[in-house]
Amino acid sequence: MKLLLSICANFLALPLIVTARAQTETAIEQKPIAAALQSFVDHQVLAGAVVLVASREKVLDLEAVGYADAAAKKPMSADALFWIASMSKPIAATAMMMLIDEGRVHLDDPVDQYLPEFKDVMVADKKEKKAAPRKPTGPILVRHLLSLTSGMQFGSEKKANELLDVGTLAERVRSYAKMTLDFDPGTNYQYSNASLNTAARIIEVVGGIPYEEFLDQRLFQPLGMKDSTFWPNEEQLTRLAKSYKGNADKSGIEETPIDQLTYPLNDRRRQPVPAGGLFSTAADYARFARMILNGGELDGKRYLSTSAVQQMTVKQTPASVEHGYGFGFQTAGPTFGHPGHYGTSVSIHSDRNLILIFMVQNAGWRNEEGRKIGPAFGSAALKAFGKVK
Numbered sequence: 001m002k003l004l005l006s007i008c009a010n011f012l013a014l015p016l017i018v019t020a021r022a023q024t025e026t027a028i029e030q031k032p033i034a035a036a037l038q039s040f041v042d043h044q045v046l047a048g049a050v051v052l053v054a055s056r057e058k059v060l061d062l063e064a065v066g067y068a069d070a071a072a073k074k075p076m077s078a079d080a081l082f083w084i085a086s087m088s089k090p091i092a093a094t095a096m097m098m099l100i101d102e103g104r105v106h107l108d109d110p111v112d113q114y115l116p117e118f119k120d121v122m123v124a125d126k127k128e129k130k131a132a133p134r135k136p137t138g139p140i141l142v143r144h145l146l147s148l149t150s151g152m153q154f155g156s157e158k159k160a161n162e163l164l165d166v167g168t169l170a171e172r173v174r175s176y177a178k179m180t181l182d183f184d185p186g187t188n189y190q191y192s193n194a195s196l197n198t199a200a201r202i203i204e205v206v207g208g209i210p211y212e213e214f215l216d217q218r219l220f221q222p223l224g225m226k227d228s229t230f231w232p233n234e235e236q237l238t239r240l241a242k243s244y245k246g247n248a249d250k251s252g253i254e255e256t257p258i259d260q261l262t263y264p265l266n267d268r269r270r271q272p273v274p275a276g277g278l279f280s281t282a283a284d285y286a287r288f289a290r291m292i293l294n295g296g297e298l299d300g301k302r303y304l305s306t307s308a309v310q311q312m313t314v315k316q317t318p319a320s321v322e323h324g325y326g327f328g329f330q331t332a333g334p335t336f337g338h339p340g341h342y343g344t345s346v347s348i349h350s351d352r353n354l355i356l357i358f359m360v361q362n363a364g365w366r367n368e369e370g371r372k373i374g375p376a377f378g379s380a381a382l383k384a385f386g387k388v389k
Helices: 002-012 032-042 085-101 142-146 169-177 193-207 211-223 282-293 306-312 370-385
Strands: 048-054 059-069 244-246 253-255 330-332 335-339 345-349 354-359
Touching: 032 048, 032 059, 032 370, 048 282, 048 370, 059 282, 059 370, 085 142, 085 193, 085 211, 085 282, 085 306, 085 335, 085 345, 142 193, 169 193, 193 211, 211 282, 282 345, 282 354, 354 370
Parallel strands: none
Antiparallel strands: 048 059, 048 354, 244 253, 330 335, 335 345, 345 354
């Protein structure tokens, strides 16, 4: 959890990047951002990464640096596939907001209206450790799921390294309903996979189709997100960047499996994880991010109302809570976005018409040098593109 919060702070603090000249849809010839990150690769702090800068109108820059497989010296490619982990959360929130736009769900609907198993949920107040669980002061509402203010714990076992893709979505959500809440709904903020997974289960109940089919039909296929999936196919697996962590003596990095997912990754018996199970590419995610930055529309097709996007991207957490979270997005004034557990991030600067996407598979920065990578990305891009609104 501390690592995740650190990532959140780093990506929201990235310098603003805006281009002063027209760029093509592919990487610019000089590769300036990749050059700035090369020293991290040379010093074995980073295996490799893909970086992307976009505006509402188009992709401005797409670069790859380092290796997708460091041991084999396989170069990172711009179309490399990554486990984006919690960058899945804005997509889950978008799916729910589609149903809200259609009037099929409302933000202030009680969750137990759709999922009766939540009727008898109880609160175990952390401040009163010896007190018996009690009824909450009010029901969990749909808005609480999207803003992570439901009081729900992180997941079924409340462990950051629990396997996320075991058990159907319906089974996992029923297990959440048996757990106590950590606070009364709507009164605080707590990072929670269970909240967004529960929202996705409501989508299944209301939509009448599995969550993954809803995404394919309503978002991925229409947006042209051909590489976004819970189950990478054989061809996509050849483009999957390997994941790394710091080695024992902190002298470099070593390969590590994704510890929250079961293998093989293309096994359809693995269950979809709305809050953190998607794989994607920088270019695919840029399609989604550009739609959001465009107020819910892309290439002449509307996916969300402007009102829905506005609600998603402003602070929805209580005034008493410092942490800013909208519906599926971390928020900090005109900047919003989300990190992923293995270092990926998207940050959208609405006041600058700018999207930054950083794709990496790192299970934890090994030292202070690792924490410099994100800011180095931002600084290099600012120098390359110029500070022009």
